[in-house]
Amino acid sequence: EAGVTQFPSHSVIEKGQTVTLRCDPISGHDNLYWYRRVMGKEIKFLLHFVKESKQDESGMPNNRFLAERTGGTYSTLKVQPAELEDSGVYFCATGQGYNEQFFGPGTRLTVL
Amino acid sequence: ILNVEQSPQSLHVQEGDSTNFTCSFPSSNFYALHWYRWETAKSPEALFVMTLNGDEKKKGRISATLNTKEGYSYLYIKGSQPEDSATYLCAFRMTTDSWGKLQFGAGTQVVVTP
Numbered sequence: 001e002a003g004v005t006q007f008p009s010h011s012v013i014e015k016g017q018t019v020t021l022r023c024d025p026i027s028g029h030d031n032l033y034w035y036r037r038v039m040g041k042e043i044k045f046l047l048h049f050v051k052e053s054k055q056d057e058s059g060m061p062n063n064r065f066l067a068e069r070t071g072g073t074y075s076t077l078k079v080q081p082a083e084l085e086d087s088g089v090y091f092c093a094t095g096q097g098y099n100e101q102f103f104g105p106g107t108r109l110t111v112l
Numbered sequence: 113i114l115n116v117e118q119s120p121q122s123l124h125v126q127e128g129d130s131t132n133f134t135c136s137f138p139s140s141n142f143y144a145l146h147w148y149r150w151e152t153a154k155s156p157e158a159l160f161v162m163t164l165n166g167d168e169k170k171k172g173r174i175s176a177t178l179n180t181k182e183g184y185s186y187l188y189i190k191g192s193q194p195e196d197s198a199t200y201l202c203a204f205r206m207t208t209d210s211w212g213k214l215q216f217g218a219g220t221q222v223v224v225t226p
Contacts, residue, residue, distance in 0.1 A: 043216040098212035
């Protein structure tokens, strides 16, 4: 069974540009979470989808971040416009229920 | 703001030695504690999900214990091997986070030298 996949693996952009990250969940996993790890710090929760609905957006840092999950399958996280402090590793995790989360390898975002 | 603390931040271990490290978390509103093993550029790998006070779980040479009353969990690696080198992350889930939101510690980076 394929695991959680994320694309791209690494993105380097300039401040002010737009970047879109993608997450493809394990088939059948209704729950999809986005997390972020800023250099040297802990992984922090961003938001949670159940199917196509946003269940909890409490971790989204500001309105420059927009997450979508059309059709309840893959999800995208758009950062527009990107700022220096947005640099970090963005993880996606999915689960069938709420007790286990399977993580993707992350997208390393570098904003110059 | 909840604090999930992991200590030490990093440790070096000789191959063959055993080691352990700590995750501390708030003792109130406990629902579950997760342990992950993470190598850079790879997916964090789920090791354990622990829910009951006194739980002990084992996977190969790695084991974990849980004390929810005092708010800590230990992860043990027996007979460390170079392939055990990774960052070990713990993540806490509160009873009020019914949808599964995890709060992570900063991790313990383990380096096993031959």
